[in-house]
Amino acid sequence: MSAPVAASVELGDIQGIVRFGYKRHTQAAFLLLRVRDRDAARAWLASAPVSSAATIEPPPDTAMQVALSSPGLVALGVADDIVQGFSSEFVSGLGNDASRARRLGDVGTNAPLHWQWGSGERVPHVLLMLYAVPGRLAAFQREVLAACAAGFELMANLPSTDMHGIEPFGFVDGISQPQLDWQRQRPARDAEQTTYTNLGCLGEYLLGYPNEYGGYTDRPVLDPQRDAQAALLPRAEDAPDQADLGRNGSYLVMRQLRQDVHGFWQHLDRQAGGDPALREHLAAALVGRTRKGEPLVHYGAAAPLVHNGSAAMAAGGAVVDLNDFDYAGDPRGLRCPLGAHVRRANPRNADLPPGEPGLWSWLKRTLGFDADALAHDRIASTRFHRLLRRGREYGAPVMLSQALEAAPAAAEVGLHFICLGANIARQFEFVQSAWMAGLHFDRLSGESDPLLGTREPTPEGRPTNEFSMPQADGPDQCLAGLPQFVTVTGGAYFFLPGICALRYLATAPPKE
Numbered sequence: 001m002s003a004p005v006a007a008s009v010e011l012g013d014i015q016g017i018v019r020f021g022y023k024r025h026t027q028a029a030f031l032l033l034r035v036r037d038r039d040a041a042r043a044w045l046a047s048a049p050v051s052s053a054a055t056i057e058p059p060p061d062t063a064m065q066v067a068l069s070s071p072g073l074v075a076l077g078v079a080d081d082i083v084q085g086f087s088s089e090f091v092s093g094l095g096n097d098a099s100r101a102r103r104l105g106d107v108g109t110n111a112p113l114h115w116q117w118g119s120g121e122r123v124p125h126v127l128l129m130l131y132a133v134p135g136r137l138a139a140f141q142r143e144v145l146a147a148c149a150a151g152f153e154l155m156a157n158l159p160s161t162d163m164h165g166i167e168p169f170g171f172v173d174g175i176s177q178p179q180l181d182w183q184r185q186r187p188a189r190d191a192e193q194t195t196y197t198n199l200g201c202l203g204e205y206l207l208g209y210p211n212e213y214g215g216y217t218d219r220p221v222l223d224p225q226r227d228a229q230a231a232l233l234p235r236a237e238d239a240p241d242q243a244d245l246g247r248n249g250s251y252l253v254m255r256q257l258r259q260d261v262h263g264f265w266q267h268l269d270r271q272a273g274g275d276p277a278l279r280e281h282l283a284a285a286l287v288g289r290t291r292k293g294e295p296l297v298h299y300g301a302a303a304p305l306v307h308n309g310s311a312a313m314a315a316g317g318a319v320v321d322l323n324d325f326d327y328a329g330d331p332r333g334l335r336c337p338l339g340a341h342v343r344r345a346n347p348r349n350a351d352l353p354p355g356e357p358g359l360w361s362w363l364k365r366t367l368g369f370d371a372d373a374l375a376h377d378r379i380a381s382t383r384f385h386r387l388l389r390r391g392r393e394y395g396a397p398v399m400l401s402q403a404l405e406a407a408p409a410a411a412e413v414g415l416h417f418i419c420l421g422a423n424i425a426r427q428f429e430f431v432q433s434a435w436m437a438g439l440h441f442d443r444l445s446g447e448s449d450p451l452l453g454t455r456e457p458t459p460e461g462r463p464t465n466e467f468s469m470p471q472a473d474g475p476d477q478c479l480a481g482l483p484q485f486v487t488v489t490g491g492a493y494f495f496l497p498g499i500c501a502l503r504y505l506a507t508a509p510p511k512e
């Protein structure tokens with residue numbers, strides 16, 4: 001059953017992907033389009049059948065979502081001042097900025113220069129996300145392509161594969177997601193929130209609502225005169241005399257990530273000396289969960305689990321939540337290594353390190369008089385860096401037994417990583433650059449994310465291909481010589497507009 005939603009949230013205007021993962025729509029394809037005829041493209045977008053977040057019951061056979069890149073807005077004739085009203089990282093884009101590429105770890109074989117799409121002239125204008133229940137995708141895709149053909153050319157069709165919730169390395173994925181405060185009950189800017197909570201303000205994921213700082217993320221707001229004829233846009237909550245083009249929209253980051261499944265398991269097998277149990281242990285340490293999705297730190301269930309979303313059935317029949325844990329009981333990383341993928345991706349600390357309740361304690365920690373607070377500063381603000389993940393796998397799944405044998409030539413498998421957030425810089429870019437690609441994390445130095453790292457040596461020539469596993473009774477155990485397991489082969493930043501905003505963009509007088 002869906003969680004209750006506050007009356008002030010316009011579900012019918014929000015694209016469905018924000019609220020639903022479309023998990024029952026096991027078939028999906030991502031169509032990357034470029035405008036070929038501006039007026040025809042606008043005409044199609046003005047009435048394209050976009051699915052809203054209003055309901056998923058009963059599940060429709062098909063659903064479509066539309067997102068636009070910043071070159072896409074320009075190609076559609078959107079006025080310059082409106083384009084410039086979006087965030088600067090969206091405007092400059094993912095794949096055409098050397099400094100951004102360096103910060104995000106898009107270097108070496110990850111460099112945009114090698115991408116199949118998303119850099120140079122290969123930046124899509126529009127992303128169409130198509131979802132379907134089994135057996136319905138092919139016809140739906142044909143229908144959509146025929147309907148938009150006058151306005152758009154198909155730059156690439158990125159199919160996906162239903163791997164039943166298991167990503168290509170073999171781990172259950174999509175367990176941990178932030179919970180959106182659809183009821184708008186969470187007090188924004190909650191200074192006393194010192195313990196980890198999974199509930200996040202709507203404004204972290206949707207523009208036009210208060211975010212975790214209690215403010216409204218910058219977005220294009222317009223003189224209502226510019227929308228006077230059709231009056232499509234809602235008024236801004238924080239500036240009621242302005243029309244809010246961002247309201248109910250989000251930013252969408254898409255990255256095509258090729259996974260070397262053979263390289264992953266063969267490397268771990270060598271490190272484990274061929275011992276299957278040790279190989280499994282090392283793999284879980286890199287990810288921070290077992291392949292079945294069990295966290296490596298205590299989460300309240302000891303029995304073997306049958307997985308179902310983030311809830312799981314313990315052998316005794318009790319339902320446990322595989323997402324109900326934090327790392328407070330494992331500060332040294334003895335159970336879950338500090339640098340494990342899920343620990344880097346979401347260190348699960350509160351806004352501030354734990355302390356006594358009350359104003360004095362809060363002031364002490366906020367003003368930096370608390371030595372522990374300073375020591376933890378690098379990972380102290382988890383709630384400002386959450387990502388709503390909506391990715392899908394692609395390619396042919398590889399069984400573990402196959403992965404341990406030679407790789408067939410030309411087979412490609414991986415993840416279409418997709419995440420949503422109201423602030424690309426503070427959410428995706430921060431997580432990717434500081435926590436994933438960054439060589440300093442918690443007390444670790446000289447190593448990056450074990451799944452995503454490029455292993456490029458530092459400018460001083462120091463290797464970055466190690467993975468530390470802290471031990472209770474001695475120095476860290478270290479996995480050395482990790483190869484690169486994941487390669488970026490494409491990507492772009494998009495704006496996922498509210499449905500009224502999409503209609504506005506498609507119908508407002510175009511720039512001549």
Ligand code: HEM
Pocket residue numbers: 167168169171172173174175176177257258259287289341342343345346387414415417428431432436451452486
């Ligand atoms: C091919 C690349 C990737 C693989 C194989 C992968 C795999 C996984 C797996 C197995 C999980 C655990 C399941 C879960 O907690 O839902 C996970 C969690 C997560 N990943 Fe990734 N991931 C990849 C790329 C990325 C990227 C690029 C980012 C962000 C920049 C990212 C961010 C996250 C986050 C935020 C979580 C949830 C952590 C938590 O809340 O505990 N992942 N990933």
